Amino acid sequence: MDSTTPAQPDFRSRQSHHAAHDREIESLAEFDHVVSAHGTLAHYRVQAVDLTDRTDVLMSADPTGAVFLGCPMAPGAAARVAAAGALVFPPIPGLPFDPYRARVYSPDELYASLDEGYASTPDASSYDWFQQTRADGDVFASMLRAVHDDAVSDALDELLIGTRVVGVMGGHAMARGTAAYAGAARLGRELARAGFTVATGGGPGAMEAANLGAYAAPFDDAMLDEALLLLAEVTSFTPSITDWARSAFEVRERWPRGGASVGIPTWFYGHEPPNAFAAHIAKYFANATREDGLLARCDAGVVFLPGAAGTVQEIFDNATPNYYESRGEPTPMVLVDKEHWTERLPAWPLLDSLAGGRTMQSRIALVDRIEEAPAALKRLGG
Template sequence: MQTSPAHAAHHGDREIETLEEFDAIVSSRGTLSGFRVQAVDLTDRTRELLTTDTSGAVFLGCRMRPDAAEKVRAGGALVLPPVPGLPFDPYRGYLYTPGDLFASLDKGYEATPDALAYAWFQRTRSDGDILASMLRAVHDDSMSDALDELLRGARVVGVMGGHAMARGTEEFRGAARLGRALTHAGFTVATGGGPGAMEAANLGAYAAPYDGSMLDDACELLAGAPSFTPSITDWARAAFEVRTRWPKGNHSIGIPTWFYGHEPPNAFASHIAKYFANATREDGLLARCNAGVVFLPGAAGTVQEVFDNATPNYYESRGEPTPMVLVDRAHWTERLPAWPLLRSLARERSMEARIALVDRIEDAPEALKRLGG
């Protein structure tokens, strides 16, 4: 799995996303013709831009000196310059890290890029400005592109569940143990990237290189700030304290959205694809869970995810149905009886052999394995 932007060169077609890739292409190919250069600061590569063929190239949000930009345009390249005043880069070539989104947390969550992007979204989402709409769309497409590059060849299991699951509870610890067990089984854990069950699963994946006592200690430390309300700042600082104490965590994926911007992303997903459009985010998250999805107890959002995942399984629109494991019989048959409907939908179809309901979270990995995950 790609672990840093510098490792993005595997896409090998026409995209350049880092300065290292730019230098390598200029040195080895001697031309930038037809390449797409995405969000790379080229202010110190003026000589290369002035002396290299750029016909048919596209420069997306690349900083460059005026004489270089003029020459590149005159040479037949399309240049979409950086957009000033934005709290995010719409042309970003790789996913976010927790450090990216929570930069300036020492000044309070309101000062972080994550909070500033949400504030921008709130200001622009309903004013009908075509530029803002375009920037959101370009950003989200860049996220999808980077996510596809990152997950190429990975066996991804999604863990879905509610944001209300509090740190310090047995449910939170169970979800964390699930994330750890799935990682040990060779899966890449993907979640909706937010608090609650999502954070717990990402925490469990993060804790995979350590022994079980580390996860217990981390959960105990986090319990001092059990929820992101009333203070996102305190909640996030507790997570970064865990990361500082145990710095060598394993990778996992978080796919949150600024549509639910009052819910912050969690700091345990190593790679974060954050979207403005929730519909794009929801579909993209489930579509990438090629080894199955575990559904922990949740409310409306989790119920939606159950049936968003069931629909392509029912029609086999993405190929062979992927496993679906629902956890907590009472929740899914009594409180929110999604299981009877899911079972009725699946009857006499291929997906019937790919769904399971288990009582305990500890049973989920074995159920996933039994279903072919």
């Protein structure tokens, strides 16, 4: 499995944003900077930072009103900061994930131990935990899921500061090796080269293809053609997620440091694994939180490729705030494949009727071919 981190766009200035404005500390370097610059921890929020080697600071600095979320520290240090006015939420042992995490996931993190098979990975272990705890209705487990999802949302917001995000939605059944998959990959590449941050539902099929295209954006065009041929040897995540994921990591190893994009999957559909081409993976337990958050962050528009129930849901989830203009000016919506959206699953006539006479009508388009989507998006103001 590839351990090389893909090239990262300049999504944010994390240290200045947090230390100077949000008072959040999310790394040991930020912790040291705050202590050195300000000499106090009062009213800071320290999130998932290992402080076991900072006992002297914790025993001396003022922690009044501070909150420590899942920060390992010596027992004496934890007792001291709590007694001095801080709130301490200790790490939770035995979990396959960190509910207080300060950053979104990476493919390498979720697929650690893939060499031993997908069942050994943190992604699979987290799904198993979700299945077990959802079945028994444990209120503590549901609280941990909510804390985790809120932390992921916070991390995703920070990641996307200053970006223009275009969502690409489509079905998980789109197989590698098909013309549709190749078209979705080229769409992702064109959007990334145009300066957009590509965001998908983070799973297989059309979602993987768009993330692959964004990954391929820094390379010459031949790279994507070769990658598509390699991936076509394992067309689907069934019957083997292990083989499917390994083939993606083989592409990453052959062409390291690809372009970055975002995937926003969910363990609610845990049988659909996350794809390895999204450099940043904001994975949620609650699908409703994930769906709303994915669409709300696509501020430069959404392209809807042919899909089934999930994609239809996303069309109208996105149409609702556009109809009411609850997020300001409506975001562009481009539906690809006229026959699919007017005959097989006739979402377009309803969407067009819903938009009639409203501002959103000038922000929707239906096109025949995927190659037309970028121009349509630009025409609509994306």
